Amino acid sequence: MRTCHLLLYFFVIFVIRVKSDPDPLQDYCIADTQSSQSFFVNGAPCINPANAIASHFTTSALSKPGNTTTNPLGFNVTLTNIRNLPGMNTLGLTMARVDIAGNGLVPPHTHPRASEVTILIKGSLLVGFVDTSNRLFTQQLREGDSFVFPKGLIHFLYNLDSKASATAISGLTSQNPGAQLASAATFTTKPNIPDEVLKKAFQINGQDVSRIRKNLGG
Ligand SMILES: *[C@@H]1O[C@H](CO)[C@@H](O)[C@H](O)[C@H]1NC(C)=O
Ligand SMILES: *[C@@H]1O[C@H](CO)[C@@H](O)[C@H](O)[C@H]1NC(C)=O
Numbered sequence: 001m002r003t004c005h006l007l008l009y010f011f012v013i014f015v016i017r018v019k020s021d022p023d024p025l026q027d028y029c030i031a032d033t034q035s036s037q038s039f040f041v042n043g044a045p046c047i048n049p050a051n052a053i054a055s056h057f058t059t060s061a062l063s064k065p066g067n068t069t070t071n072p073l074g075f076n077v078t079l080t081n082i083r084n085l086p087g088m089n090t091l092g093l094t095m096a097r098v099d100i101a102g103n104g105l106v107p108p109h110t111h112p113r114a115s116e117v118t119i120l121i122k123g124s125l126l127v128g129f130v131d132t133s134n135r136l137f138t139q140q141l142r143e144g145d146s147f148v149f150p151k152g153l154i155h156f157l158y159n160l161d162s163k164a165s166a167t168a169i170s171g172l173t174s175q176n177p178g179a180q181l182a183s184a185a186t187f188t189t190k191p192n193i194p195d196e197v198l199k200k201a202f203q204i205n206g207q208d209v210s211r212i213r214k215n216l217g218g
Contacts, residue, residue, distance in 0.1 A: 020114070020173040021092030030056045031082035031089035043090050043175065044082050057087035062097040065167065072217075074104025074159075082175070094177055096170040098157065100125070104165075106157040107181055114177035115151040116170050120144065123166025129155035141168075154182060188218030 022042065029046035061084040066076025078097040082089050094114070098106060100123070108130075118127070120141040128138030129149045139147055140160070149155040151173070159166045186193060186201075187209075198209045 021090070021175055023092075024090040028052065028057075028087055029090040031086035033083050033086060044086075046089065047086075052087075057085070059085040061085065062095060062169070065099045065165075066097065068099050068101040068104060068165065071104075073107060074101035075099065075106045075157075077106070077179075088175055090175070092174060094172040094175055096172065098168045098170060100157060100159040100166045100168075102159060102161055102163045102165060104159045107183055108154045108156045109179055109181045110152055110154050111149075111172060111174070111177040111179055112152055114172040114174035116149040116155075116172045116177070117146060118149070118157070118168045118170040119146045121167045121169055123164050124160050125166050125168065126158045126160050127155070129153045183212075183216055184218075187212050188216050192218070 026046075026049065028049070029043070030049070030052050031044040032047045033044065035045055059080055061080055062078055064078075066078045068074050068076045070076075076099045078099075080088060080095045088094070096116075098118070100106065120143055122143060124143075125141045126138060127141055127147045127149075128136055130136050131150075131153060139145075141147060157168065186198065192213070195206055195209050199205060202208075204212075
């Protein structure tokens with residue numbers, strides 16, 4: 001009996017922990033992006049369901065490649081959101097198109113609110129994530145291969161080909177996954193994390209801190 005209760009307890013804890021965005025209480029909740037919101041809700045308020053039309057549920061946002069030349073790391077992420085796809089409001093998901101130039105890199109980052117599954121449409125990518133015991137899991141993807149990045153874990157995508165660009169499509173388990181780049185979250189915050197903290201954390205000197213900040217555009 002004891003073990004049974006314990007198992008139930010862990011099961012409940014597990015279910016609570018893997019929950020994505022809250023379930024909608026109606027068929028859909030077309031985001032009302034016009035409303036001047038004077039209150040805060042978890043997501044966006046909905047329009048009157050009677051005014052819903054098919055175009056609220058479709059978007060061409062991911063049909064065109066993002067421009068990768070303006071980013072020094074050579075990547076561009078295009079996302080669906082409540083403005084280009086208002087019908088996704090409260091559904092607990094996001095789609096992303098990731099374009100990566102030759103040898104481009106989506107640097108180590110996390111999505112605090114979402115797991116991610118990515119499928120490589122074009123090119124070749126080295127992808128990987130690090131778990132909480134600092135184990136690295138990497139895989140070289142070929143066209144058509146998929147890979148999952150568990151929620152909240154640091155991951156990256158690197159285009160191994162120096163010339164050909166790569167394109168991947170991702171699904172994320174939140175309508176607002178959030179993205180935090182490891183490098184930016186440490187070296188280009190506003191205001192700066194005190195040099196003393198970074199020197200000690202990374203075992204580097206003040207010149208190193210300044211150089212890294214400058215290199216990252218901070
Ligand atoms: C991503 O691509 C879009 C469309 O070409 C462009 O407007 C945007 O500036 C690019 N973003 C970055 C960060 O380069
Ligand atoms: C990408 O952006 C650069 C810099 O803004 C621009 O020169 C180039 O024409 C753009 N490429 C495309 C395909 O839009």
